[in-house]
Amino acid sequence: MGLFSTAARGVTANRARLLPWALALAALLVVALALPASRGRLVREPVAAAGFVLLALFVVGFWAVPSDFTRRMRKNPLSVVGFSIIVFFVAVAVLAPILAPPPPTSRNAYLIPQEGFGSDPRPPGPRHPFGTTEGQYDLYYGIVWGTRTAFRVSITVIAISVAVGLVLGGLAGYYGGRLDEVIMRLTDVFLAFPGLVLAVVVVAVLGRSLDNVMIAIAVVNWPTYARLLRGDILGIRSRDFVEAARALGASDVRIIFRHIIPNAIYPFLVFGSLDVGLIVITAAALSFLGLGAEVGYADWGMLINLSRNWILGAPGNPFAYWYVVVFPGAAIFLFVLGWNLLGDAFRDILDPRLRGAG
Amino acid sequence: MATYIGRRLILLPVVAFGVTLLIFALLQFLAPEMRAAAFITNPNQLNALPAIIEKYGLDQPVHVQYWNWLREVARGNMGWSQTARQPVTQAIRSFFPATLELTVYSFVPIMLIGVWLGTAAAVHRDRLIDHISRVFSISFRSLPSFVWGLLILMVGYGRLNWFPPGRLSLEADLFVRSGAFRPYTGLMTVDALLNGELWIWGDAVRHLMGPVLTLTIISIALLVRITRSSMLEVLRQDYVRTARAKGLAERVVINVHARKNALIPVITLSSLTFVGLLGGVVITETIFNFPGIGRWGAFAAQQLDIPGVTGFAMFVAALTVLGNLAADILYAYFDPRVRLQ
């Protein structure tokens, strides 16, 4: 856990290194405010703009922190690429109302505006920079707002999985015995399904909607977290400081929340962040089976599912509809790639067996 | 060891039972009309909804339905799968050989390429080949599997006409049905060889190519990763250093000393890969119209064909438990440290 403990000290020590970054950011803001078009949007969406600034500061701060962890991250070109991709997507998500303002009549910004309803996609043009899908949904809008959906889905799924995993894994690991046995058999049952099939059943039963997609993926995911936490707790339970707390008469609840969870949670969160790519891919697969977000909702899986009939192109021109595949495909690909690259780097760094090896 | 295996085998029915319980628990959410949907194929039947619900007992409490179902299973009757248009046991029997064949054929390239790339990446750590292999394997799993499947179908069938969808071409299919061909195993390639019909074998392999390629692409990344890190660990071990110090050729060091030990976790992983493939076939079989168990399972789940999903899930769950058991046994067998305990 030493990786993170050095973080606090870095901010002050390296103020000098932050300077160029801060200057660049300020310059960007000045330019944005100077251009009338973007100024109008910034003024209309102050929350998004402020969120973006905060995000930028956070990223710069994080990157400048001199810890073992960031040093290794910086050294690895793949992780830098992964990190940049994710930061880019976060920026798009935060700036969505500025990048793609919803039409004034819209009651829900996540519903992609349509221009007409015709079935054949139309290629990119001035009104639709990425073109339109079947049903004339604007691809650019869908991809920008779909970024928010991607984050929402992955964060919600991880939050549910972590919560359930924390409780059940914690109980199993801490109390052990019969309770442990029951909970572990429960995870066996969930893990005995191919994940996709269980998710399909859950969505089919609950009805097609994005919320149910999240629930379904969480149902598939939680056992992995529960097992992970249980394993960690088994390791920590017998450590000296826990024994000491127990000897001092601390209650079980106190021991779990004050001592065990704080010590077990970091690998847990790292593992969760690695899961993001897989969650987005699974959601897309559910869309493919007709069980994803509703058609017209800003969701990449929905967009790429709309493209499935057009991947084959028109007769004589296999690339006639390239844009319906390429843009949402690229969005999913880059997003998942970013997390996978980052995850790979995380694992390398966190895997003690590999540290210092040459 | 024997008691360990025995204990794990006892778990098999426990897990299978849990799986059915889980599915029936999910049914709590369903209105009887929704459960009747699998029986309605045509709006003209809508007026018969109440009768259908009554007939199949769909309005009974879930626990009653579960009990009835369980009683039938005890008699060896797993029910009627509306989506397969046949009894569940028969459906499993007819769909599984195709899936088994597909997984076996995918397994070989996944293992070979995965181990090869993983070793190469570890030996040449942080060099070009390492980065290339990682970028490739990471990219492969960064696109939804159905996009890969459709692209492979488009190029491999639409453009090149190399690997068509389905399991056999028309001529081969008609020949296989004729009296001249005896099905022994249900695995088409094996049966073709047993019958001495090489062209059937070729035809079957041709049809396997597309799904196999798709499965390989989506499953290879994990194997590359594990081989790489396990190889890296071994390369640091004392005996490898000793081997190097002895002045053995690098190739000998790697192939004889290092790789053998690095393969231990890979062997364990192999049976898990096998289980993982069972999940991967769901999308792949759908795209390539391959008549396997995954296509049926997904379809049954979408259509809420309850006996179908339950039977499918129980069967796959049993396979998963057996696969995990195999992984444990292999691990114990290959790792002397575990064996000693």
Next chain:
Amino acid sequence: MTWTRKFVALLTCALILTLLGGGVAQGQAVRNPDTLVLVRFGDPESLDPAYAYDTASSEIFLWHVYETLIFFNGGSTGAFVPMLATEVPTVANGGISRDGKTYTFKLRQGVKFHDGTTMTAEDVKYSLLRFMFMDRDGGPSWILLAPILGVDVTRDDKGNLDQSLFARANQQIKTSGNTISITLKEPYAPFLSIMAQWSMVVNRRWAIAQGDWNGTAAGLRTLNNPAKPEDTKLFDKGNGTGPFRLVQWDRQNRQAILERFDGYWRAPAKLRRVIYRVVEDFGPRRLMLQQGDADIVSVNRVEQSQVEGLPGVRVVDDLPQLVVTGIYMNLKIDTTGGNPDVGSGRLDGNGVPPDFFADVNVRRGVAYAFDYATAIRDCNRGKAAVNKGPIPNGMFGYNPNQPWYTTDRARAEAAFREARGGQVWANGFKFTIAFNSGNTTRQCMAQVLKTNLEALNPKFKVDVRGVTWAQYLSLYRQSKLPMWIIGWAADYPDPDNFVTPFMHSTGTYAKAQGYSNPQVDKLIQDARNETDPAKRRAIYFQLMRIAYEDPITLYLQPTGFIVMRNWVRGWYNNPAFFGPYVYPMSKQ
């Protein structure tokens, strides 16, 4: 690194091969010249003619394995030619009694079943009775039960078979030598249409040998309402008089294989084999067509542009169909236990009360607001037409001259202003239009209507919601949907089969809409029993008029299209067919 280079070289090679390696000649030579391969997206329910009630099943066996007494003349749905009978019964030739209740069919001599035995009048009687008394829940048996016995089901409320019905049916269907006569309960005008589609003759002796119903009242217990499709012995076997015999229904590979029957009573078919395959995904289906591995494939309207212009492929469009798509308004929305689709459930601008659509002005407003032209152009590729009522255009009973709603914003506004004494206009509303997920045509129509209504008044709010088929059925049955979209395909080509579901108080849709008009119910019954075509037509005109004046549903009639390889010959369309009639077809 030499082998890095090797790896890169290998990859490059593969890439070049892929891009340059031209497609294997997309053979213009006819593939499998004596076999017709039809690729569709749905499995047949059962191949038992008395059990199946879905297009995918009928498409396979109807007129291919099993034949009917009379048949449609060419592309007409109202004119008949003899098939297993030697003439079409009329009052003039004595085939129909003066009172219009008894139909007598003279049977063709020497017609052979697939096992070589000869068809007799007993076979016909057995087949009709078997069809009526199979009567599975949700099955087609009512189609014969209604005209002959005047009932829709053979069981009472507790599910017990009413044995007296069988005695009556046994009396009413009589054989005498080579003729069979059927006496109806009351004159039933659509009866010949029904006979042309639902009088499929199965081989009685063969069926009994298979362990199927033995033809007696005692045996009905096993025949009636089988628990699962497999319980009928003809589930995956067949023995009829048709030009093809059923070789196998291979449910693993999802295909049904038919082979030419050389002892057919007419000239044997030109094709040796017909294969019906199921491929759910459009991608492989289209590629199979492109490569010539499929001769005829099912294609949705949305995907049409993907097959147009494929070399060697012919698309025949604008085929009339006996299908009507409706947008239904629910006059009595069920809101018990909460209903998310009606918002607040009150007319406060954020919902609609349960009887919102009971006001005819609201329904007229909707009918005037809907942009039919856009819906037809964008949602149906221009291949649909507004239908002025439930009876499809082109069918007997349709009145092309009656008035109907056209898109008219001013009238729509006027109607909404009048509704509920101006409250609707002043407060606004919010409700949901539902469609079954995955049906893009219906979704598109819902979106068009939503756009139209919201454009009238900023206080009008409409949501569009897709629900899975299972949920759709559930919500529909409970009358929970304020407005929904679904189609209706004919059971037999007669207006009765359209006015009943759409307008009768017990009809499939009208009932769910809470619509009940005693006058309409009576008119429908009268038309059914009226044998004078002129008088019957007048009644249907009257019903159409009511459908206009008191609109509960907006109707569209989509047209169909078929996609086939150029080498397919001899195909022709009849709206009453469930799929291509293969007997006259060939490949060259």
